[in-house]
Amino acid sequence: MSESTSVWNTYRTRFLVRARQLTEPLAFTDPLGREHRGSPGDYLVQSSEGLLRIAQREIFEDVYVVMERETERETTRKTTHAAPKSVFRSPSSEHIRAAPAAGNMHI
Numbered sequence: 001m002s003e004s005t006s007v008w009n010t011y012r013t014r015f016l017v018r019a020r021q022l023t024e025p026l027a028f029t030d031p032l033g034r035e036h037r038g039s040p041g042d043y044l045v046q047s048s049e050g051l052l053r054i055a056q057r058e059i060f061e062d063v064y065v066v067m068e069r070e071t072e073r074e075t076t077r078k079t080t081h082a083a084p085k086s087v088f089r090s091p092s093s094e095h096i097r098a099a100p101a102a103g104n105m106h107i
Contacts, residue, residue, distance in 0.1 A: 005044050007070035013063055019043040019055070028052065 005020035022044060027037045030052060038044065038054035045055050 008046075009066050009070055010068040011064035012067050013065075016048055016067075017064070018046045019060065019064070021057075022054075026054070 005022055005026070008018045008020050011017050011019055020043065022038050022040050022042050025037070025039055026044065027035065029035050036052070036054045038056075041057040043055045043057065043060040045053050045060070047053075
């Protein structure tokens with residue numbers, strides 16, 4: 001996976017998700033064959049089942065509230081000397097590729 005995204009943070013609504021805000025266009029096809037496209041500012045969202053999707057910034061920031069930032073997890077890990085357990089699996093990058101910069105991308 002390229003550096004097209006920022007760090008993973010944990011968010012919640014009724015469900016916990018992890019998300020990274022995109023810093024460059026991103027497109028990928030998920031395991032179900034659905035194509036996803038995002039622009040800088042949008043969010044790459046990982047469900048607890050490990051599925052990835054892209055959420056438009058306006059919608060994501062209206063629905064989700066950050067619970068834990070990556071830097072907070074790193075600080076906790078260093079002070080407790082133990083990695084916290086997570087329900088999230090690391091996403092596979094086999095379907096993810098950088099998107100061309102041209103064009104207006106919407107989901």
